[in-house]
Amino acid sequence: MISLVAYENSDSEDDTTKAAKTVCPDSEGEDSQLLVPSDVAAAKPLGARHGDASGSNASLCPAYVSQSGKTDGQYRGLTFPNFPFGDFSFTPCPVPASSQNLTGPGQSSRLQPPSSGLVGAPKRPQFAVGGVRPYIPKRQRLLQVGECDSQAVPCTEAPPTRSLGPRLLTEVSESVRPYLGRRYSKTELPRCARLHLQAHQGPVNTVQWCPVPQFSHLLLSASMDKTVKVWDGAGSGRCVQMCCSHTGAVKDACWTPCGTRILSGSFDSTARLSDVETGQQVSSLNSQFKVTSLAIQPSDPNVFLCGGFSAEVKAWDLRSSKVVRSYQAGIQQTLDILFLAGGKEFVTSSDAVSRDSAERTLIAWDFQTTAKVSNQIFHERYTCPSLALHPTEDAFVAQTNGNYIALFSAQRPFRMNKKKRYEGHKVEGYAVGCEFSPDGFLLATGSSCGAIHFYNHQSARTIKTLQAHKQACICVTLHPVIPAVAATCDWGGEIKIWSV
Numbered sequence: 001m002i003s004l005v006a007y008e009n010s011d012s013e014d015d016t017t018k019a020a021k022t023v024c025p026d027s028e029g030e031d032s033q034l035l036v037p038s039d040v041a042a043a044k045p046l047g048a049r050h051g052d053a054s055g056s057n058a059s060l061c062p063a064y065v066s067q068s069g070k071t072d073g074q075y076r077g078l079t080f081p082n083f084p085f086g087d088f089s090f091t092p093c094p095v096p097a098s099s100q101n102l103t104g105p106g107q108s109s110r111l112q113p114p115s116s117g118l119v120g121a122p123k124r125p126q127f128a129v130g131g132v133r134p135y136i137p138k139r140q141r142l143l144q145v146g147e148c149d150s151q152a153v154p155c156t157e158a159p160p161t162r163s164l165g166p167r168l169l170t171e172v173s174e175s176v177r178p179y180l181g182r183r184y185s186k187t188e189l190p191r192c193a194r195l196h197l198q199a200h201q202g203p204v205n206t207v208q209w210c211p212v213p214q215f216s217h218l219l220l221s222a223s224m225d226k227t228v229k230v231w232d233g234a235g236s237g238r239c240v241q242m243c244c245s246h247t248g249a250v251k252d253a254c255w256t257p258c259g260t261r262i263l264s265g266s267f268d269s270t271a272r273l274s275d276v277e278t279g280q281q282v283s284s285l286n287s288q289f290k291v292t293s294l295a296i297q298p299s300d301p302n303v304f305l306c307g308g309f310s311a312e313v314k315a316w317d318l319r320s321s322k323v324v325r326s327y328q329a330g331i332q333q334t335l336d337i338l339f340l341a342g343g344k345e346f347v348t349s350s351d352a353v354s355r356d357s358a359e360r361t362l363i364a365w366d367f368q369t370t371a372k373v374s375n376q377i378f379h380e381r382y383t384c385p386s387l388a389l390h391p392t393e394d395a396f397v398a399q400t401n402g403n404y405i406a407l408f409s410a411q412r413p414f415r416m417n418k419k420k421r422y423e424g425h426k427v428e429g430y431a432v433g434c435e436f437s438p439d440g441f442l443l444a445t446g447s448s449c450g451a452i453h454f455y456n457h458q459s460a461r462t463i464k465t466l467q468a469h470k471q472a473c474i475c476v477t478l479h480p481v482i483p484a485v486a487a488t489c490d491w492g493g494e495i496k497i498w499s500v
Contacts, residue, residue, distance in 0.1 A: 173217035175234040179481045180213055187437040188484035189454060189464050190498035195237040197495040201225040204489035205251055206433065206475050209233070212259035216481045218276075220262060221495055222253035228264050230276060233487055233497055234479065243274040245281040251292045251308075257301045265291030271306050273318060285316055293336050297367070298343035305346065307334030313348060315367075327370050331360050335431070338387035338396060340410050345373060347414070349384040349398065362398065364414050377414045378406065385431040390457070392440045399434050401427050405445060405455075420460045425453040430491070433475040444486065446473030452488060452498075468496060 172180070202224035210218040218240070219233030228250055230241035248268030255262060256273075261282065265271045267290045273282040289310035297303040297315075303324065307313045313334055315325035331350040339346045344367055352360040362377040362384060378384065384398040384406075394410040404423035408416050425432075425447040434445035436457065443455040450469035455462055469490035479485035484500040 172214045173232070173235050176214065176217045176481055184438050184481070185483055187439055187442050187478065188500060189442075190466070190484050190486045191500055192498065193468070193496045194499045195233075195495075195497035197231065197237055197497075198493060199223070199229060199231070199239070199489070199495040200227065200493040202249070202493055203491045204474060204493055204495060205431070206253060207477050207487045207489045207495060208254060209477055209479055209487070210259045211255055211257060211480065213481050215259050216479065218259075219487055219495075219497075220253060220255060221489060222250040222264060223493065224249040224251075225493070226250060226266070228253050228262060228274065230262075231495070234482060234485060237497065241276060241279050243272075243279050243281070245272050245274060245284070246270070248290075251290075252294045254294055254296060256296065263294055263296065263304060265294045265306060265308070267291070271304075271316065283318060283321055285321055287314060293334055295337040295339055295346065298339055300343070305337050305339075307337050307348060309333050313337065313365075325367075325370050327365055329360065329363060335383065335385050336387045338389055339367075340389065340396070341394065343367065347377075347387060347396065349387060351383050362408075362414075364412075373412065374414050377408065378416060380406075385427070386433040388434050388436055388443075390436055390440050391438060397422070397434060397436075397443065399427065399432055399445065401429060403427055405434055405443070407460075422453075422455045422460050424455075424462050424465075425449075425451065428472075430472045430474060432472070435477055437478045438480050442478070444476045444478060446476050446488065448472045450490060452476050452486075466498070468498075469494060 199221055200223035204221055204223045206220075206222050208220045210216050210220070217232060217234035219231040220228065221231065222228050226244065226246050226249060228243040228246075229239050232238050232240055243262065243264070246264065246266040246268055248266045250264050250266045253262060253264040260276055262274045262276060263271065264274065265287075269287055269290055271285045271287060271291055271294065273284075274280065275282055285306075287306050287308065287310075289308045289312075291306055291308040293305075293307045295305045297305070302318045303315055304318070305313055305315055309332070311329055311331050313327040313329060314323050315327075316322070317324045327348075329348065329350065331352050333351045335349045335351055337346060337348050345364060346367060347362055347364050349362055350360055360375060361382075363375045364373040364377060365371070366373050378398065380400070380402065382400040382402040384400050386399040387396060388399075389396045389410070396408055396410050398406050398408065400406055403426050404421045406416055407420050407422075408414055422443060422445070425445055426449055428448040430448050432446045432448065434443060436443055440457060442463070443457050445453050445455070446468075447453060450467065450471055450473050452466045452468045452473060453462060454464045468488050469492070471490045471492040471494075473488055473490050476486060476488045479487075486498040487495065488498065489495045
């Protein structure tokens with residue numbers, strides 16, 4: 001039973017009592033009688049579908065009639081056939097001219113009825129009431145949203161795909177599968193950028209491929225915008241996971257050796273362990289100083305070193321969430337930490353620059369005894385913002401603010417090679433990182449001018465230079481499985497994936 005609403009500002013009762021008797025068959029072929037005003041009956045044949053002027057193809061009667069001069073109680077005797085409402089659209093009848101002005105002073109109609117004919121008329125005339133927003137059907141709202149999306153400019157970063165989380169570590173990417181089980185061949189130089197990702201809202205401090213070969217398509221990024229993200233770097237380039245547990249800028253982050261968790265350090269004075277599949281925090285450790293560098297112990301992945309804006313370097317045990325060792329360096333800030341082969345010794349770099357800076361710029365430590373093994377390693381007055389270990393030789397390098405990379409022995413007494421240095425790029429105060437290729441043939445580094453420099457490890461000559469970013473290129477990392485793939489990040493929040 002459907003009732004008809006009558007308006008007070010309508011025609012006189014004499015005009016509305018003139019009605020025509022119209023017969024319209026229902027869906028079962030029976031006849032149903034419907035009383036409508038004579039002027040409406042003459043305007044269009046009843047039963048016409050929305051947008052059909054002739055009504056010849058219509059088999060359903062209209063379910064909405066606009067009538068003035070009658071109250072709701074006067075039309076309770078009218079009945080309507082049972083229509084399958086999901087199979088047709090309502091067709092409004094014209095409203096008399098005297099009943100068009102239904103809003104008060106200062107109010108305008110949200111939707112005006114058509115002046116002549118019913119072709120292209122809306123489903124139902126709606127009139128705006130002061131302070132009330134007219135109802136818009138759900139289907140129409142979805143169509144409007146679709147039109148807006150089709151006209152929008154596509155974003156460079158896809159939103160995180162939460163539904164892919166449980167499958168991140170169970171499915172092998174097709175981009176990595178052909179290289180599994182093979183011996184790593186000679187490193188090839190990337191030539192062009194395959195993906196451009198506006199990944200973060202702040203500078204990206206580090207990028208790192210997952211160390212597990214079957215999941216090495218995943219790329220980790222840490223940024224000053226307080227987030228850590230995981231990308232399908234070797235594939236589609238989509239952001240597949242995001243960790244937002246930190247309340248301060250994330251300065252450093254790294255994969256655990258199993259590839260299932262991420263360790264991150266932040267300016268909120270905490271080091272946090274997050275699960276890759278869920279993106280949720282597993283544990284949080286308060287270091288009581290801003291964390292700028294992390295290093296996981298190679299022989300015991302449950303222990304890691306944590307350094308930052310403090311004269312102390314702490315060794316944490318993730319199982320007990322307690323500090324197991326402490327290393328007092330007598331400096332203001334630890335810039336980077338590097339474990340040497342075997343994990344029995346490690347090297348720290350600091351921001352100490354003074355007349356006796358040779359005693360504190362690079363310090364070698366014994367992990368078990370917490371004693372200083374050597375503090376006479378680097379004798380030049382430059383800070384070393386990053387360190388890198390050679391994968392096959394007993395050597396490591398240190399990026400210096402003197403716009404060159406110094407080479408050191410990884411065996412005691414850790415002497416510097418004064419005949420070989422890698423220069424041609426610029427650092428200029430940025431924490432520019434460097435890294436060896438998996439076979440140790442290449443040494444790649446970023447530059448403050450946005451370029452990538454590839455050096456031959458043996459000859460220290462520049463092999464290739466790519467102009468990668470408009471801002472300072474902070475980090476470059478070479479793929480551990482695919483020979484000619486690399487990832488870079490810059491100070492503007494951009495990440496690029498390079499290939500042949």
